[in-house]
Each structure stands twice: as structure tokens, then as C-alpha cells.
Amino acid sequence: MSSFNLADHPHRRYxxxxxxxxxxxxxxxxxxxxGQQEEVPADTRPAYDPTCYLCPTNVRANGERNPDYTATYVFENDFAALQPGTPDGALQNTGLLRAESxxxxxxxxxxxxxxxLTLSDMDVTAIKQxxxxxxxxxxxxxxxxxxNHVQIFENKGSVMGSSNPHPHGQIWAQRSVPAGPANETRQQAAYFAEHxxxxxxxxxxxxxxxxxxxxxxxxxxxxxxxxWAVWPFETMIISKRHFQHIGQMGEEEKLAFADAIKRLSAVYDKVFNVSFPYSSGLHQSPTDGQAHPEWHFHMHFYPPLLRSASVKKFMVGYELLGEPQRDITAETSAERLRSLI
Structure with a gap:
């Protein structure tokens, strides 16, 4: 039997x-x-769409009108998954059935x-804004x-569930720390305590x-x-300096962060010569008043495309019942992306 090789033999990565x-x-x-191949719609968007509820001066679904904004524009989601006025409450004395507001x-x-536009089309100065x-x-x-937690993220492309093609992202801020960041807090804290x-x-x-x-x-x-990447062309942007959250970034670091986002998103668009869909998001320390010296700022990108612009990776079968699985190694994906710079 030949010796074990990461590039050829099945294995698990931690x-x-x-x-x-x-x-x-x-x-x-x-x-x-x-298997299934997704249709790739042609990108024929105009610079201004009178039917888009995110374009300047247009009326949104709740009846409010957007200002004639010229740079970034922020508003509270008209169909928010979380609400600030939710009363405190929980299911009590219900055995294994548990819920809390x-x-x-x-x-x-x-x-x-x-x-x-997308982030790959914008210049670094605009992304820095x-x-x-x-x-x-x-x-x-x-x-x-x-x-206690602020999740900043973007769903790019209809295949990732984006309901509007206008370049935008979201912020969900909530009382609880969600499972993903909570796991990262636990793992980073254990490592920091030891080392x-x-x-x-x-x-x-x-x-x-x-x-x-x-x-x-x-x-x-x-x-x-x-x-340990799961998605075919999954990437991370990681700060070289150890700091906990985006509030600690200086002006040079913010510009460098914008540069990294611009260059990565431009590379993505070259993989299959299509505006590359993905979900991305910042992971940083909770806002619970604790110092969290273990936390290290980073950003995740999870793109679904596998073999072409029309073939998407799904989480099915073994992955839903066992654990995530991938065919293309992280090394192969990195080489492919690096060659497109």
C-alpha cells in the first residue's frame, strides 16, 4: 500500500x-x-432601477422613501428577523421543550x-467607506x-438567497451569542488559556x-x-495583528482591509467568469462588556460554486447526518485562486 497523501487519499481535517x-x-x-446545474442569469442591471427598494429616492416596502444617498446608506430592516421591543419570556416547566425570547x-x-455594482466593482476608497x-x-x-453580539454579513447572489441584487449587506445584533461565534469563543479561549x-x-x-x-x-x-475549508472556494481574511474587533482598527488597517476585500472579490469573479455568489461575514468578539483577549478578528467567505458557474455544492445526505465533506482539497482551491490574481 502506498503511503498516505493528503492530495490523494480520504481523510478528516480538524x-x-x-x-x-x-x-x-x-x-x-x-x-x-x-447532478443539478443552476441557471446563471445574465447580469443586465442598470445603474438605477426605479423598481428597486434599495436605490436612492425609491419607496421601500414599508412606505418610507430612501434619501438621495451618494455613498453608503444604513436603515433598519423593514422585515427584521429580530425586534428590539420583544418582551422577556420563556417556556417554563415543560420538560425537554425549551424556548426563550x-x-x-x-x-x-x-x-x-x-x-x-458589487464589491468587486467598487474601488478601495468606496469599500473603505x-x-x-x-x-x-x-x-x-x-x-x-x-x-451581546453584532453579526455583520453579506449574501451575494440569488443562489445564496439574496432577494435584491442591489449591492448591500446586513447586520443582525442580538442579546444572545449565536452558536457559531460561541463555538469560536470557546475554542479561542481554550487555546489562549493554554498558550x-x-x-x-x-x-x-x-x-x-x-x-x-x-x-x-x-x-x-x-x-x-x-x-479545514468545507465550501469549494472558501476563504478567510485574517488580521496579522492580534486584535478583537473592528472598532480597534486604525485608518491604515481599514484601508488594507478594504484592499483585501476588493482583491479577493475580484479574484472570485475570475474563477468561472461570473459575478461570484457567496455568503460572507465578520467574526469578532462579543459585545458583552468582557475584554475577550482570546478573540482574533477575521472574516469568512463561503461561496457555493463547485465545478462551474452552474454547479452548486449542496449539503445533503452524509453531510446532514454525519459531518461536512468536500472533494476539492484546500490546497487545490488555493492554487486555483492564487493563479487568477
Whole structure:
């Protein structure tokens, strides 16, 4: 029997941020595809769409009119999943049935007044304005006494559930810390307690020494395919400096962060020569009043496209019942992305 090789043999990889595992089956990438293929709609969006509820001066679904904004624009979501006035309450004395009320605030951020742009089309200065808004909203929402977590994210493309193609993202701020960030808090805290260093700082140092999964870097940030990636072209943007949240970024770091987002999103669009769909989001320390020295700021990108612009990865079967699985190794994805810079 030949010796074990990550590039050829089935294996599991550990995610130290979540404490979970992913099954990697690189030999399956060679099989022919006869599964579902998504339709790829042509992007014929105008710079201004009179029917879009996010374009400047248009009326939204709740009857309010958008201002004639010229840069980023933020408003409270008209169909918010969380509400600030939710009363306290819970199911009590119901055995294994458990529920509790959840308060929160949901906002929409229009990245640009131009309907036909994406982050990959915007220049770094314009993206830096988005980062400025993320910073302000994180600090302002996090300062509220009933907000303990601020989740900033973007769903790009209809295949990722985006109901409007206008360039925009969302913020859901809530009383509880959701499961994903809570897991990352636990894992990072355990590592910091043992080593007195940031888990991601040590991880970035190892990746920079190997270079295998690095896509690009600038003075302040590294863009890489994580060793434990689940999605075909999953990436992370990780700060080189150990800090906890976006509120601690200086002007140079915000500009470098915008540069990393711009360059990564531009590379994504070259993979299959299509405006690349993804869900992305910032992960940073909770806003519960604690210092959280273990936390290290980073951003996740989860794109669904697998083999072409029309083939999407689904979580089915074993992945729903067992654990996540991928065919294309992180090293192969990184090499593909890096070659497109």
C-alpha cells in the first residue's frame, strides 16, 4: 500500500476554530458530474432601477422613501428577523421543550447608490467607506445594554438567497451569542488559556511559513483558504495583528482591509467568469462588556460554486447526518485562486 497523501487519499481535517471535523475525499473530484446545474442569469442591471427598494429616492416596502444617498446608506430592516421591543419570556416547566425570547436589531447597509455594482466593482476608497460604517455600527449597536453580539454579513447572489441584487449587506445584533461565534469563543479561549497567544495568530504564522494555502496578503491582512475549508472556494481574511474587533482598527488597517476585500472579490469573479455568489461575514468578539483577549478578528467567505458557474455544492445526505465533506482539497482551491490574481 502506498503511503498516505493528503492530495490523494480520504481523510478528516480538524477545524480548531469550531472544534469540528470535515471529511475530505480528493479522489472524488475526478468523477463526472450529472447532478443539478443552476441557471446563471445574465447580469443586465442598470445603474438605477426605479423598481428597486434599495436605490436612492425609491419607496421601500414599508412606505418610507430612501434619501438621495451618494455613498453608503444604513436603515433598519423593514422585515427584521429580530425586534428590539420583544418582551422577556420563556417556556417554563415543560420538560425537554425549551424556548426563550430574543431581542435584537436588524439593519441593511447599501454599499453604493449604483444598482449594478458589487464589491468587486467598487474601488478601495468606496469599500473603505463600507468598512467605516461596519466599524461605527459595531460600536454603536454593541454599546446597547441588551446587545451581546453584532453579526455583520453579506449574501451575494440569488443562489445564496439574496432577494435584491442591489449591492448591500446586513447586520443582525442580538442579546444572545449565536452558536457559531460561541463555538469560536470557546475554542479561542481554550487555546489562549493554554498558550497565552491568539489561536489565529499562530495559525497565520504557520500558513505564512508554508505558503501553500495563501491567496494574497498586504501589510495588515492575509487572505487564505483555511486548511479545514468545507465550501469549494472558501476563504478567510485574517488580521496579522492580534486584535478583537473592528472598532480597534486604525485608518491604515481599514484601508488594507478594504484592499483585501476588493482583491479577493475580484479574484472570485475570475474563477468561472461570473459575478461570484457567496455568503460572507465578520467574526469578532462579543459585545458583552468582557475584554475577550482570546478573540482574533477575521472574516469568512463561503461561496457555493463547485465545478462551474452552474454547479452548486449542496449539503445533503452524509453531510446532514454525519459531518461536512468536500472533494476539492484546500490546497487545490488555493492554487486555483492564487493563479487568477
Amino acid at each position: 477545524n480548531p476554530l469550531s472544534g469540528e471535523w470535515v471529511l475530505v475525499s480528493p479522489h472524488r473530484a475526478k468523477r463526472p458530474w450529472q 430574543e431581542r435584537g436589531i436588524c439593519k441593511v447597509i447599501c454599499f453604493s447608490p449604483q444598482h449594478n 463600507v468598512v467605516d460604517v461596519w466599524q461605527r455600527e459595531y460600536e454603536e449597536l454593541g454599546a446597547l445594554d441588551f446587545i 497565552q497567544r491568539s489561536l489565529l495568530q499562530d495559525y497565520v504564522a504557520q500558513e505564512l511559513s508554508e505558503k501553500t494555502r495563501i491567496i494574497l496578503e498586504n501589510e495588515h491582512f492575509v487572505v487564505l483558504v483555511p486548511f
